[in-house]
Amino acid sequence: MKITRKTVAKSAVLEIFGKSKTALSHTEIQSQMNNVCDRVTIYRILDRLVNDDIIHKIVNLDGTVKYAKCNHAHRVHIHNHAHFSCENCHEITCLENVKPSYIIPHNYKVNDINFTLSGLCPNCLNSNN
Amino acid sequence: MKITRKTVAKSAVLEIFGKSKTALSHTEIQSQMNNVCDRVTIYRILDRLVNDDIIHKIVNLDGTVKYAKCNHAHRVHIHNHAHFSCENCHEITCLENVKPSYIIPHNYKVNDINFTLSGLCPNCLNSNN
DNA sequence: TTTGTAACGCAACTATGTTGCGTTACTATT
């Protein structure tokens, strides 16, 4: 495991994740960064944070990629919880307590899973539109 | 529901899906098409086939998008089966019989689900590399 | 055969992510 340094750009990204309750895309992060760094740097920071298990990557049904901070303290962990993607407000939320159970043929070896639900979130369901 | 016409390009795409046991990306389809039509046309055909419930869209963990033909005769159906993505040969297969069970808070309304497993497929597991 | 329009080709554009390379700045060591 390599050493990852603390830089101003990385700290800024982490602060944005700290303030956000939902998952964030590269573009969303960039627009909150006030030109602290280049957009390529944000890509590289996100890669590093994923590698260090500080954030995890979420791929939505429509192909959009977002990231959310990990709420686990463990050094090594898998993200087998569900993610909810709202079709109205387009927010993606971690449902840490929702985990799928399934039976898979024994001749497959599963290393990672992605379980995404899409529909209407509580907020958008209330404001019935 | 609009009328969708039968064209040479659409027939070619359908024939390719008929021959394939795994899901196909736009690029993979294009390379099997022998320049029957423009690449934009393939995008439009895929959109139409998804709308007509003839194929379904699969988004992989790495963000790549593939399509597979539907094995249901029903007019309206959801694709709640699992998809397996092999990290070695990169083939994506429908696991029609694998369906996740899960409990979600009642204040969410689920319209669609995406359940993708990644790891090693039976083929790549046998040729132990 | 006529006719309305779905489907098409082509060009241009956007969005997202990657790579190479010379420069900057973080952190451990002296």
Added chain:
DNA sequence: AATAGTAACGCAACATAGTTGCGTTACAAA
């Protein structure tokens, strides 16, 4: 505090995936 190794950075250029507009073609119903 000064030094040094290298992680991280900026910038430009590139790559890939998907979209849009518009004039033209060809499918299918009348």
